Amino acid sequence: MSQGVQSQANINGQSSQLPPIEDLIAKYGDSSNTTMIEEKFSVWRHPHTGAAIGYSLSNPDSKHTYCIVWGTPLCEPSQVQEVIGAFLAWVKEQDYAPIWSCADNEVERVLTERHSWRAIMCVQEDALDPTRANPEQNKEVRKHIRKAQRAGCTIVEEDGVPSDEIQREIDSLIEEWKENRKGTQVHTTDVKPWRDIAHRKYFYSRDAEGKIVGFLFLAKIADGWAIKDSIQVRSAPKSLTEWLIASAIHSLADKGERYLTFGPTPAPNIQSAENSQIPSSSFKFLSKTYTGIERSFLGNKREFRKKFEVEGEPIFSEMLFDFGDLDLTDEGSSRDREDRMRAAFKKSKQSYAKERVTTEPGWYDPPEIPAPTKLHVRNIDYSLNNLYLRREYSQLLPLALSQIETEEVNVGGDGREQQLVDLAMRCALKLRKTDLAGQLADKAVHKWPTNIGLTSISAEAYLAYSRPRDALSASLLTISRRGALAPYISLLYRSLEGLSEKLGTSDALESILQMIRPHFRPQIEADENGTLDEDTANKLVSACGIVGSDQERLVALLCHRPSAEKENHEERSVKTL
Incomplete structure (x- = not known):
C-alpha cells in the first residue's frame, strides 16, 4: 500500500480499525478493484465506514494532476453515495482533476445525477456462468x-x-x-x-x-x-x-x-450514458477518436474472449469536464479552415522560385541496400500488369526486361519469372521487335513443359523471328497438351507454311498442309478410324525432315489419335492462363 494511503488513514486516526483491502475486494469488489493492491495504485479510505477507493495520479510531481479512479467503492451498497461524496470532497481539497473509470450502474447514477458528471460507455465486463x-x-x-x-x-x-x-x-x-513480449502492450495490471x-x-x-x-x-x-x-x-x-x-x-x-469474469474489455464502440448530456459534436469527436484507438490496439482481446461465449455487461467511464472547452467546430467551420490552409499553401509556393537548395555529393550513401520484400514485388507486378492492360507496351517492355535481369525476379518464385518473360515477349511482338521476341522465346524453352501458355506465345515469337522449325516444335507441344483447338492449329499451319518457304516445297509437306487446311474450326473431333493410318503419316512426316517428339505429335494429329500426354498442372503464368 502506498504512503498516501497510510497517511490518509492516520490523519483520521482509525488506521487500526480499517478492514484489510484484500478482504474488502473479496467481499464487495469487481474485477477492476483487484488492481488496488498493486504498487502503482493508491487507496483512499473512508474513516467512518472503512470503505476504500483505488486511484492513480497521472503526474504525482505536478500540483494539478488527474486523479484516475478505478472500479467501484468497496463498501455496502447503501453507503456508496456517502463514500463518493466524501472522496470527491477530498479530491477537491487536493486540487486534483478526477476521472472515474470502470464504474457500475449505481456509481454512474450518483456521479451524473448528484454531481453533474458526464458519462460514456466504452468498456464492458466479459463474464460467464x-x-x-x-x-x-x-x-x-x-x-x-x-x-x-x-x-x-x-x-x-x-x-x-x-x-x-x-x-x-x-x-x-x-x-x-x-522478455519475449513484442509490440505495443495495453494493460492496467502487473503479473504478480x-x-x-x-x-x-x-x-x-x-x-x-x-x-x-x-x-x-x-x-x-x-x-x-x-x-x-x-x-x-x-x-x-x-x-x-x-x-x-x-x-x-x-x-x-x-x-x-x-460467476467468472475475464475483466473489463474495450467495447466495439462508444455510447453516451442515459443520464449524461454530452453535446452531439463533442460526442462525435470522442467516438471517432475511440474507434481509431480500438481498432489499433484493443479489439483482439474481445475477439479472443468471444470463443467462450461471454456476455458483455456495460460499465462506465466518467469525468467532470466542460466539453465546450474542446472548441469543436461544425462542418462549415471545418471547410473554412481547409480553405485557409489551401490559400496559405498557394501563397507559399510563390516563393519557391526564389529558393535555392544544394546538397553535398554523396550525401546519401546507405551501408547496404535492403533485400526486396514480397510486398515490394507484388506492387511492381501490379504496375506492370496495369501497363499491359492500358496497352502502354513501349513503357512496359524496358521495365519488364529490367525485372528479369535483376535478382528480384527470384523473390516471387519461378512462376514470376515466367510471367515477366511472357509479358516482355508479348510487348516485343506488339512493338514488332522480332529479334527480341525470338531471344525471349529461347529463354523460355526450358519452361515449356510446365507452362503451355508460354509455349504458344513462344511459337508466335519464332514465327515473327522467321524460325518456323522452332515454331513447329512449340505449336505441336501446345496441341498435344491443350488439344487441337483452332488457334493452335493455326500456329501449326503457319509453322509448316514457313518451313515450306524456307526449305522448299515438297510433296510430303504439301500433303500435310492440305490435310490440316480444312480443319480451321473450333476443334478437330476425334475419328476412331483415323484420317491416315499411322505408317502413312509417319512416312509423310519423315519425308519433311521432322523427327523425334515433334514427329510423334504431328503423326498423332494427322491420325486424329488422342494424345497420350497429359497436361502438367504445375505453376503457370497468371497472364497466360
Missing part, C-alpha cells in the same frame, strides 16, 4: 486443447498455496514471458501472482518434459471469481491458455460457482 458454459463446444478451442494434449501437456490445479519450488518455476515462466494468496486460485500446465509452460490464476471478487492473468511461453503449444481457461471454468462449475 461456469455451470452453463461449455468451452469445448467452440471448434477452435477444442482443436487447441487436443493439440496440447497430443504434445504431452497436462493441467494442474493447486489446492491452496503452491509450494516454494512451484512458485520459483512460475516466476521463471513470467520472466521468460515478459503471490499477492493476496488467500483469495487466489492457481492453475498451471506442464509439458512432456515436466517444465511449466503455462499459468493462470483467479482472484476472488464479490460475485464470484475473476481471471487475473493467463500466460504461456513461446515453447508451449499454440493457445495453451485456452485449455487453462477451460480447466478453470470446469473447476468452478464443479464447486457450484456461478
Whole structure:
C-alpha cells in the first residue's frame, strides 16, 4: 500500500480499525478493484465506514494532476453515495482533476445525477456462468486443447498455496514471458501472482518434459471469481491458455460457482450514458477518436474472449469536464479552415522560385541496400500488369526486361519469372521487335513443359523471328497438351507454311498442309478410324525432315489419335492462363 494511503488513514486516526483491502475486494469488489493492491495504485479510505477507493495520479510531481479512479467503492451498497461524496470532497481539497473509470450502474447514477458528471460507455465486463458454459463446444478451442494434449501437456490445479519450488518455476515462466513480449502492450495490471494468496486460485500446465509452460490464476471478487492473468511461453503449444481457461471454468462449475469474469474489455464502440448530456459534436469527436484507438490496439482481446461465449455487461467511464472547452467546430467551420490552409499553401509556393537548395555529393550513401520484400514485388507486378492492360507496351517492355535481369525476379518464385518473360515477349511482338521476341522465346524453352501458355506465345515469337522449325516444335507441344483447338492449329499451319518457304516445297509437306487446311474450326473431333493410318503419316512426316517428339505429335494429329500426354498442372503464368 502506498504512503498516501497510510497517511490518509492516520490523519483520521482509525488506521487500526480499517478492514484489510484484500478482504474488502473479496467481499464487495469487481474485477477492476483487484488492481488496488498493486504498487502503482493508491487507496483512499473512508474513516467512518472503512470503505476504500483505488486511484492513480497521472503526474504525482505536478500540483494539478488527474486523479484516475478505478472500479467501484468497496463498501455496502447503501453507503456508496456517502463514500463518493466524501472522496470527491477530498479530491477537491487536493486540487486534483478526477476521472472515474470502470464504474457500475449505481456509481454512474450518483456521479451524473448528484454531481453533474458526464458519462460514456466504452468498456464492458466479459463474464460467464461456469455451470452453463461449455468451452469445448467452440471448434477452435477444442482443436487447441487436443493439440496440447497430443504434445504431452497436462493441467494442474493447486489446492491452496503452491509450494516454494512451484512458485520459483512460475516466476521463471513470467520472466521468460515478459522478455519475449513484442509490440505495443495495453494493460492496467502487473503479473504478480503471490499477492493476496488467500483469495487466489492457481492453475498451471506442464509439458512432456515436466517444465511449466503455462499459468493462470483467479482472484476472488464479490460475485464470484475473476481471471487475473493467463500466460504461456513461446515453447508451449499454440493457445495453451485456452485449455487453462477451460480447466478453470470446469473447476468452478464443479464447486457450484456461478460467476467468472475475464475483466473489463474495450467495447466495439462508444455510447453516451442515459443520464449524461454530452453535446452531439463533442460526442462525435470522442467516438471517432475511440474507434481509431480500438481498432489499433484493443479489439483482439474481445475477439479472443468471444470463443467462450461471454456476455458483455456495460460499465462506465466518467469525468467532470466542460466539453465546450474542446472548441469543436461544425462542418462549415471545418471547410473554412481547409480553405485557409489551401490559400496559405498557394501563397507559399510563390516563393519557391526564389529558393535555392544544394546538397553535398554523396550525401546519401546507405551501408547496404535492403533485400526486396514480397510486398515490394507484388506492387511492381501490379504496375506492370496495369501497363499491359492500358496497352502502354513501349513503357512496359524496358521495365519488364529490367525485372528479369535483376535478382528480384527470384523473390516471387519461378512462376514470376515466367510471367515477366511472357509479358516482355508479348510487348516485343506488339512493338514488332522480332529479334527480341525470338531471344525471349529461347529463354523460355526450358519452361515449356510446365507452362503451355508460354509455349504458344513462344511459337508466335519464332514465327515473327522467321524460325518456323522452332515454331513447329512449340505449336505441336501446345496441341498435344491443350488439344487441337483452332488457334493452335493455326500456329501449326503457319509453322509448316514457313518451313515450306524456307526449305522448299515438297510433296510430303504439301500433303500435310492440305490435310490440316480444312480443319480451321473450333476443334478437330476425334475419328476412331483415323484420317491416315499411322505408317502413312509417319512416312509423310519423315519425308519433311521432322523427327523425334515433334514427329510423334504431328503423326498423332494427322491420325486424329488422342494424345497420350497429359497436361502438367504445375505453376503457370497468371497472364497466360
